Amino acid sequence: MFAIFGEDFVLNLEFMQRAYLIGILIAVMAPAIGVIIVLKRLSMIGDSLSHASLAGVAFGLISGLNPIIGATVFSIAAALGIEKIRRAFPKYSEISIAVILSAGIGLAGVFSGFVKNGFSLTSYLFGSIVAISDFEFGLIVTLGIVVILTVILMFKELFFITFDEEAAQLAGVPVKGINFIFMVLTAVTIAVSSRVVGVLVISSLLVLPSASAIQIAKSFKQTVVYSVLYGMLSIITGLTLSFYLNLVPGGTIVLISVVLLVLTLLYKNLVKGLLFRRVLNQEKTRV
């Protein structure tokens, strides 16, 4: 593949091919889930689940369980915990998120004291693209595809519930079931992303592409499509830059997302300004 570019061209290296493939999967999963999280005003949920994932990673490193499996189990448990606690405080969904966030940080902190190789835990904080094993690669790809297919299948119901849960319930949408599945999908997305993007970064990747997309989209469908495109652009550029400049991938990806958001806001204001000026000119000529 890409023979003309020589052996050390980025796409000819097997570990980079894997990183790109996983990156693209994450670029579809995270923003698609993220749009719904942002619109449900649950942006903090990403932080909460990612810290639980970190506790899972640490647990995996101590016990010899694969860290991604550890992260997935802890993340799903945390997501279900949030739903449980939320029922105790129906009007304050932030409380349940904060409680689980604290528990996640606490556990991760305590577990980290037992992890022998400090480097391996830090690589899960900001992500890493080197040496993804066959097993991990297969696991991430399988889970990623399952998440993406489920979101596509439930897409319109997710939209209805996000827009108006009460009306969805009355119209016969199985709201409870779909909310449950969605929480599990969110948990899996965050756990799976922790390897390449890092747990400190993944929650930004849920929120930033959606934030940019909401600025310019003219429908819900467009919002989802645009946020996936923003996610792709950030992740692919981020992985490439981190390979050539030897940067930490997670950090690079998030910085690019922030830059894209700022550019989008500038663009929007510019367009608004131009439109406004044109309207003013028209008014003048009319007078």
Add this chain to the structure above:
Amino acid sequence: MEKVIEVKDLSFGYGERLVLENLNFSVERGDFVGIIGPNGSGKSTLIKLLLNIVKPLRGEINILGQSIEKFNCWSKIGYVSQKANSFNTAFPATVEEVVSANLYSKVGLFKRINKEHKNLVYDALKTVGMEDYKDKLIGNLSGGQQQRVFIARVLVSKPEIMFLDEPTVGIDARTEGALYCLLGKLNSEMGITIVMISHDIGAMTVHANKIACMTNKQIIINQNSKEFINSSLRDVYGYDVNLQVPRHFCENCCMKEGK
């Protein structure tokens, strides 16, 4: 006349305190019932009971001839809630997407909207006069326009009964008049039974054919809204209510004239 809603000995309370006590009433097909009453008298609660959102403490509710626990034809029932106009206005969804949502149970889980469904959405928007706005973001419409979109969302599933909880809050008098006329038209031309809560007693006496007053955990249905006069309002509200039947309401309207 066929009774589409039948309530027998219905009681309900949040916790210990009863909000509704031993209600008995029925609504017939084609009725336009206006529910009035002071704040906290249980109007919204009654509608939530009729929608099975909350369950009765005692008593029986029949919807379209079926006991509410067994009733499973909720697509025949439409609901425009009190907070429909306080949704997240920054939500990036088009008018068409919002209205389509109520077709999802008809479309089926895992399936997509097709041309036929889009036509149904267009027809519903046309009924409320919003078809030109179908590609606009819902958040960019005015309050009155949004309210009409929410009515279209209910209409798209071709309901037999429509419940509306204060749909005219925050809407100017002229738009409000148009909304009442629209509801009158849905009622008289399409035969949809309408049960609507409003504090606008004057408009209710014009457009509704029955007025239901809620007070002291009870409901009193006046079979003829025209006979409904100030003296009975004092019993309901406990003070003199200055009843004005606004004449300007129907200036653009094909329907009844305010009298």
